[in-house]
Amino acid sequence: MSHDTVLFLDEIQATPHAIQALRYFFEIKPELAVISAGSLLEFALADHHFSMPVGRIEYYHLGPMTFSEFLTALEPKLVSYCTEFKIDQTIPLTAHQKLIKRQREYLFVGGMPEAVQVFIETGALGEVTAVHRSIAETYQDDFSKYASKKDLVLMQRVFRQIPRIIGQKVKYSNISKEDRSREVKAVIDLLVKARVCHQVFHSHCSGVPLMADINENVYKLLFMDVGMAAYLSGLDWIALQALDGQALVNEGKLAEQFVGQHLVNPFDPPRLTYWLREAKSANAEVDYVTASGSQVVPIEVKAGKSGTLKSLQQFVVNKHTDLCIRFDLNPPNIGRITHAARVSDGSVPASYTLMSLPLYIVEELPRLVNEIRMG
Numbered sequence: 474m475s476h477d478t479v480l481f482l483d484e485i486q487a488t489p490h491a492i493q494a495l496r497y498f499f500e501i502k503p504e505l506a507v508i509s510a511g512s513l514l515e516f517a518l519a520d521h522h523f524s525m526p527v528g529r530i531e532y533y534h535l536g537p538m539t540f541s542e543f544l545t546a547l548e549p550k551l552v553s554y555c556t557e558f559k560i561d562q563t564i565p566l567t568a569h570q571k572l573i574k575r576q577r578e579y580l581f582v583g584g585m586p587e588a589v590q591v592f593i594e595t596g597a598l599g600e601v602t603a604v605h606r607s608i609a610e611t612y613q614d615d616f617s618k619y620a621s622k623k624d625l626v627l628m629q630r631v632f633r634q635i636p637r638i639i640g641q642k643v644k645y646s647n648i649s650k651e652d653r654s655r656e657v658k659a660v661i662d663l664l665v666k667a668r669v670c671h672q673v674f675h676s677h678c679s680g681v682p683l684m685a686d687i688n689e690n691v692y693k694l695l696f697m698d699v700g701m702a703a704y705l706s707g708l709d710w711i712a713l714q715a716l717d718g719q720a721l722v723n724e725g726k727l728a729e730q731f732v733g734q735h736l737v738n739p740f741d742p743p744r745l746t747y748w749l750r751e752a753k754s755a756n757a758e759v760d761y762v763t764a765s766g767s768q769v770v771p772i773e774v775k776a777g778k779s780g781t782l783k784s785l786q787q788f789v790v791n792k793h794t795d796l797c798i799r800f801d802l803n804p805p806n807i808g809r810i811t812h813a814a815r816v817s818d819g820s821v822p823a824s825y826t827l828m829s830l831p832l833y834i835v836e837e838l839p840r841l842v843n844e845i846r847m848g
Contacts, residue, residue, distance in 0.1 A: 476504055480505055480507045481508050482507065482508070482509040484512075485511040486512065486513060486514045487511070492526070493526060495507060495526050495529060496526030496529040499530070500529070513612075513615055513616075514667070515663065534668055536668070536737070537700075538586060539584060540575075540833060540835070541556070541836050543575070543579050544575055546593055547592075547593060548571070551572055555833060558805070558834060558841075560805070560807055560828065560841055566804070569804050569831065572831065572833045573832075575833070576833040578592075579699070579731070580731060581703050582598070582601050582700050583605075583702075584700065584734075585701065587608070588604040588605060588608075601700070605700060605701055606704070609701065612669070613632060616628045616629060624656075624660070627649060627652050627657065628660050628664075630648070631657065631660045631661060631664065632664070632669065635664075635694050635696050636701070636705040638693075638694065639693070639694065639702060639727075639730050640693060640729045640730075641693055642691060642749065643693060643694060645657040668697060670694050670695060671695040671734075672692045673693045673694070673695060673733065673745040673746065673747050674689060674691065674747075675692060676688075676746035676747070677748075678792050680767075680769070681769065682764070683764055684746065687746060695729075695745075697734075699727060699730045702730050725776040727776065728774050728775070728776035731835070732760070732761065732772070732774045732800055732832065733745060733761065736838075745761060745763075746763075747760055747762055748762050748788055750787065750791070755815075757783070757784040759773060759784050759785060759788050760772055760774045761774070768796065768846060769794050770796055771785055771789075771797050771798070772798040773785050773798070773799045775799060776801075782797075782799065782827075785797050787815075789814070789823050789825045790821060790823050794825065797810075797825050798838065798842070799827060800829075800830055802831060803829060805828075805831060805834065806828075806829045807827070808826070810824065810827045812824075828841065828842075828845065
């Protein structure tokens with residue numbers, strides 16, 4: 474057998490014990506490259522008890538195509554405006570407008586490879602909807618292989634409901650009033666393990682690491698893909714295309730999903746956090762909070778060209794942070810913001826650096842934040 478031979482085992486979740494057998498390929502045929510693939514693998518493993526071939530296999534999660542990959546496939550000449558962007562530069566208006574258009578298309582098409590391929594080949598968004606429908610039906614059909622009839626109904630309900638509650642603090646009763654909270658939670662935990670959805674935990678954000686300061690009972694959910702989320706939410710392309718910048722503020726959950734799925738690290742378990750302050754007359758919420766070195770960085774997502782920054786300003790006052798990020802539809806900009814923030818006994822002065830970035834540059838955020846830190 475030549476050293477350039479690859480053995481590919483597809484749909485391995487259909488025979489979970491084959492996973493256990495992978496160790497023997499490693500031990501007996503170390504020269505043979507073996508790749509296995511399967512969806513909802515965590516569902517299959519949940520009902521099987523055998524020793525895993527620790528140290529013999531490596532796991533890789535294949536998530537949806539990113540916006541830059543989508544852009545590379547459709548209009549590659551635009552990619553460099555994102556990857557080569559510097560914080561002291563501007564993006565030509567024509568390029569900015571084209572990138573906004575492609576980013577809005579991505580909200581509908583998403584990053585599922587088949588959906589992107591159909592869009593490239595046909596340009597017909599109706600055909601993309603058919604792909605999303607097929608993928609959603611396939612997932613829900615696959616649930617039946619791993620769940621009892623009662624659990625299946627709940628699992629399918631949770632799957633359909635998650636896209637409708639993106640950006641909201643999870644309340645189990647809002648997902649299903651007919652099932653116990655612990656049952657709904659168990660289904661969510663399984664979907665999270667399978668990366669059908671991702672939890673974004675509330676962190677007190679007192680310092681790094683942010684995950685050490687989370688409340689595991691307070692979280693919101695992201696779906697696996699923004700295009701699938703748009704489809705399951707019932708938003709069609711005609712409606713999305715007709716929305717102007719102001720109207721899109723009401724569709725902020727898609728923008729929040731878009732940013733969130735690009736902040737998820739595909740090589741590690743997702744560890745996203747946000748900040749929430751619940752008070753009688755002083756609620757505040759920052760969509761995401763990340764860290765660069767020892768610096769805590771809050772992130773606000775605006776789906777249109779305008780929107781207030783009250784929550785971001787409250788975060789600055791409470792956590793004494795100096796750098797804040799805003800994603801919206803405007804061209805990039807960075808500047809110093811000084812304002813008077815309300816507190817219980819009046820107001821206090823606050824000052825911070827606000828880096829405002831167009832949504833389509835989200836993948837460059839770690840690099841840009843690091844440039845500011847090092848600069």
